[in-house]
Amino acid sequence: MKYLSEYRDPELARQYLAEIKKTVTRPWSIMEVCGGQTHSLVKNGIIAMLPQEITMIHGPGCPVCVTPLHLIDKAVHLALEKGVVLCSFGDMLRVPGSEKSLLEAKAAGADVRILYSPLEAVNIAAENPDKEVVFFAVGFETTAPANALSVVDAARRGLKNYSILASHVLVPPAIEAIMEDVDSHIDGFLAAGHVCTIMGTFEYYPLVERFKVPIVVTGFEPLDILQGILMVVRQLEQGRAEVENQYARIVREEGNPEAQKTIYEVFEVTDRLWRGMEIIPMSGYRVKDKYAAYDATQKFRINLVEAEENPACLAGEIMKGIKKPFECPEFGKTCKPTNPLGAPMVSSEGACAAYFHYSGLVEG
Amino acid sequence: MCLAIPGKIESIETRYNGAVRIAKVLFGSISKEASLEMLPEAEIGDYVLVHVGVAISKVDEAEAQKTFKYLAEIGELGDLTDVDEYLPEE
Numbered sequence: 001m002k003y004l005s006e007y008r009d010p011e012l013a014r015q016y017l018a019e020i021k022k023t024v025t026r027p028w029s030i031m032e033v034c035g036g037q038t039h040s041l042v043k044n045g046i047i048a049m050l051p052q053e054i055t056m057i058h059g060p061g062c063p064v065c066v067t068p069l070h071l072i073d074k075a076v077h078l079a080l081e082k083g084v085v086l087c088s089f090g091d092m093l094r095v096p097g098s099e100k101s102l103l104e105a106k107a108a109g110a111d112v113r114i115l116y117s118p119l120e121a122v123n124i125a126a127e128n129p130d131k132e133v134v135f136f137a138v139g140f141e142t143t144a145p146a147n148a149l150s151v152v153d154a155a156r157r158g159l160k161n162y163s164i165l166a167s168h169v170l171v172p173p174a175i176e177a178i179m180e181d182v183d184s185h186i187d188g189f190l191a192a193g194h195v196c197t198i199m200g201t202f203e204y205y206p207l208v209e210r211f212k213v214p215i216v217v218t219g220f221e222p223l224d225i226l227q228g229i230l231m232v233v234r235q236l237e238q239g240r241a242e243v244e245n246q247y248a249r250i251v252r253e254e255g256n257p258e259a260q261k262t263i264y265e266v267f268e269v270t271d272r273l274w275r276g277m278e279i280i281p282m283s284g285y286r287v288k289d290k291y292a293a294y295d296a297t298q299k300f301r302i303n304l305v306e307a308e309e310n311p312a313c314l315a316g317e318i319m320k321g322i323k324k325p326f327e328c329p330e331f332g333k334t335c336k337p338t339n340p341l342g343a344p345m346v347s348s349e350g351a352c353a354a355y356f357h358y359s360g361l362v363e364g
Numbered sequence: 365m366c367l368a369i370p371g372k373i374e375s376i377e378t379r380y381n382g383a384v385r386i387a388k389v390l391f392g393s394i395s396k397e398a399s400l401e402m403l404p405e406a407e408i409g410d411y412v413l414v415h416v417g418v419a420i421s422k423v424d425e426a427e428a429q430k431t432f433k434y435l436a437e438i439g440e441l442g443d444l445t446d447v448d449e450y451l452p453e454e
């Protein structure tokens with residue numbers, strides 16, 4: 001397929017690997033921020049092929065994994081107690097809440113639906129005027145325009161029975177939090193290509209200045225990732241720390257202005273709790289007061305006690321790159337994709353699930 | 365989650381009296397609808413990146429070649445004469 005399969009060419013991948021081996025002279029730790037990149041790295045066996053000097057650290061870039069427990073509990077509550085049609089992306093359904101996952105709520109009779117796009121949820125609201133439809137709107141900057149657009153679309157169609165449960169997180173503040181954590185030692189970053197498609201690259205210049213780390217905006221195919229790694233390694237070996245764009249076929253410096261406009265029509269920046277991590281200042285979106293009628297948290301006034309995380313799960317350390325999934329005592333034993341203890345074992349982009357499925361560390 | 369894939373715009377229709385453009389986008393052999401509200405300049409025949417039902421970027425053809433030329437360009441691979449083999453087909 002054009003712009004897809006050609007970026008999987010094994011011969012060119014070999015040449016990139018040879019060039020990386022030739023360039024590297026000492027150990028470097030590189031974090032890929034995005035879970036899509038983690039998935040691609042592990043699935044395509046790239047980690048095993050890299051020279052041993054290079055350690056890939058898997059970042060917090062899985063929106064499903066960082067959605068706080070209390071929001072999952074809220075979604076389950078909306079579905080079970082308030083009788084709404086609760087829609088979301090597939091991965092969200094299996095994330096364990098403190099009592100139930102959405103899938104278990106569905107088994108208990110709730111109307112929970114998996115959708116490909118939030119725009120479909122607006123159509124469901126239009127077709128079912130007697131029902132309340134809530135879209136569990138998780139995601140990074142990449143997904144924010146679509147989720148915001150669903151609110152804009154519902155408003156212009158005059159729908160009163162559509163709202164979103166927003167759990168939006170932002171990448172640059174997370175990079176900042178990771179760099180400020182004394183336990184994490186990251187020499188360079190592969191920034192998430194699709195996030196930058198929306199927001200552009202200018203948010204990364206202050207980070208490069210402040211922390212003196214190379215940041216290379218990188219795509220998702222094997223050749224993209226290998227080229228991104230090579231660009232980071234070249235900078236490190238040459239003593240440079242710059243923002244570079246490996247994914248220029250998709251990412252423009254200024255991002256997508258139309259998408260940004262839609263985001264800021266509906267959302268404003270706010271402090272946000274990252275599951276397994278902490279509250280990171282100005283690291284998420286909340287629905288603006290102007291659209292309060294489309295904000296499920298305001299519309300339904302849910303009062304739930306905030307539940308405790310499962311103490312056995314090391315998700316926070318995994319997502320900051322301090323520990324690898326196989327260092328978790330539960331990994332592959334009590335915690336498996338079929339029975340996940342924590343969110344990183346649920347999403348195919350979560351580091352734990354990626355290792356479980358593709359690294360050959362676990363049989364079956 | 366941030367999965368987004370490139371496809372080719374086959375046709376475009378307008379809704380709400382022309383306020384909204386919806387495209388049929390072809391991904392390999394599958395065709396799906398995508399909103400063009402974030403890409404006012406996209407036209408039939410363009411390759412666009414689609415994420416959860418919304419087209420978010422146009423693929424830049426000239427930039428797309430660079431991954432295949434990068435090794436030759438940084439000039440450290442010796443004679444990489446057959447780089448054309450790896451270029452996307454037209």
Ligand code: SF4
Nearest residue numbers: 313314328335342352
């Ligand atoms: S293996 Fe399971 S319990 Fe351990 S960190 Fe990953 S998700 Fe949490």
